[in-house]
Amino acid sequence: MVQTEDGSTPIASGSRCNNSVIDDVYKDTGSLFEEPSAMTTGTYVDEKERFRTLATLQLPRLYAISRRLVGDDAEDAVQDCLLRAFRKFSQLEDESAGPAWIASILINVCRDRGRYKARHPEEVSLDDVEEFSLYRTIADEDPFPYSDSLHLDFLHQFTREDVHHVLLSLPEIYRVPLVLVHMDGFATKEVARIIEAPLGTVLARLHRGRKLFERKMWDYAGESGMLKEVVS
Amino acid sequence: MISCSQATKQLWDYVEGAVDGAQRRVIEEHLSVCRRCCGEVEFAEELRGFLAAHGDTDLPEEVKVRLTSFLDEL
Ligand SMILES: [Zn+2]
Numbered sequence A: 001m002v003q004t005e006d007g008s009t010p011i012a013s014g015s016r017c018n019n020s021v022i023d024d025v026y027k028d029t030g031s032l033f034e035e036p037s038a039m040t041t042g043t044y045v046d047e048k049e050r051f052r053t054l055a056t057l058q059l060p061r062l063y064a065i066s067r068r069l070v071g072d073d074a075e076d077a078v079q080d081c082l083l084r085a086f087r088k089f090s091q092l093e094d095e096s097a098g099p100a101w102i103a104s105i106l107i108n109v110c111r112d113r114g115r116y117k118a119r120h121p122e123e124v125s126l127d128d129v130e131e132f133s134l135y136r137t138i139a140d141e142d143p144f145p146y147s148d149s150l151h152l153d154f155l156h157q158f159t160r161e162d163v164h165h166v167l168l169s170l171p172e173i174y175r176v177p178l179v180l181v182h183m184d185g186f187a188t189k190e191v192a193r194i195i196e197a198p199l200g201t202v203l204a205r206l207h208r209g210r211k212l213f214e215r216k217m218w219d220y221a222g223e224s225g226m227l228k229e230v231v232s
Numbered sequence B: 001m002i003s004c005s006q007a008t009k010q011l012w013d014y015v016e017g018a019v020d021g022a023q024r025r026v027i028e029e030h031l032s033v034c035r036r037c038c039g040e041v042e043f044a045e046e047l048r049g050f051l052a053a054h055g056d057t058d059l060p061e062e063v064k065v066r067l068t069s070f071l072d073e074l
Helices: A022-028 A042-089 A095-113 A116-119 A126-131 A134-141 A150-156 A160-168 A172-183 A188-195 A199-223 A226-231 B004-016 B021-031 B035-053 B060-073
Strands: none
Touching: A022 A199, A042 A095, A042 A160, A042 A172, A042 B060, A095 A172, A095 A188, A116 A172, A126 A199, A134 A150, A134 A199, A150 A226, A150 B035, A160 A199, A160 B021, A172 A188, A172 A199, A172 B035, A188 B035, A199 B004, A199 B035, B004 B035, B021 B035
16 A cells, blocks of 8 residues: 555555545554455445445346356355455456456356255266257157247247256256356356366357257256147 | 268357358358258257347345345445
8 A cells, every 4th residue: 555654645646545544544554464455455435335336236147147057045145246256356456347357256156155066966968968959859849730930939938937947957067158158148268267267168068058958948848848738 | 061960069159150160161061951950050049049038137126125235234
């Protein structure tokens, strides 16, 4: 933290700090803290307000991402994310990157929770999935014999809640890239950075995730009686 | 010429623009003679729009209230 000899804040110091009174309070104890956090810098009030503004604006998006990644634990995950983000907020240098920054914290919180593993232990044979084509399956099985737009009719059977169920049935490693890229508009490179995996890995998981999603949609439609209802 | 199953494996990536020029030409060559795979491409595009359209989840009012007061307590 830059300060002049008399303890006042220099003009154009390049620091975000502009509250010299609180700076003075912490001037002597500052060294006790390895890294200045939102709690120890003089900008506490100001910073807290900026964080609150960022987080409030992002809440709908964070909650939506969280719902898709951890289902019913979404609210808890968002809370964890807000806590972590608040502690690290002073490290965010460019606040215009705030939305991407806070989303990446959320995604890592969701991945850390790890509860999806317990709920969905079954591994899918990816060889089968690789060969699967939802388009062809619908055409071959012809679930709506009187329809002239079979494929669209199939998709229209799915409510938001149904899609949610299908997504949650995917193993986490495939669900995360699929949701982030196709539903939340992240670039594949950005996903690679957030989950700290090589781009090639993300692309391969995305590819399999899409195939798996197709397969699970078909299974779900059968299990939930979606196809029968329309035929009868 | 690649087979339908070879083409199918790459169609999503094709739709995404995630294939290189050589792969793209091979796929397009196949598409020019295969109606079924053209259907696959259309469907992949449909499914892509479908996923994007199911992307927004509403933030329920009570969750919003709880998360906002959580923020206030930080
Ligand atoms: Zn073909």
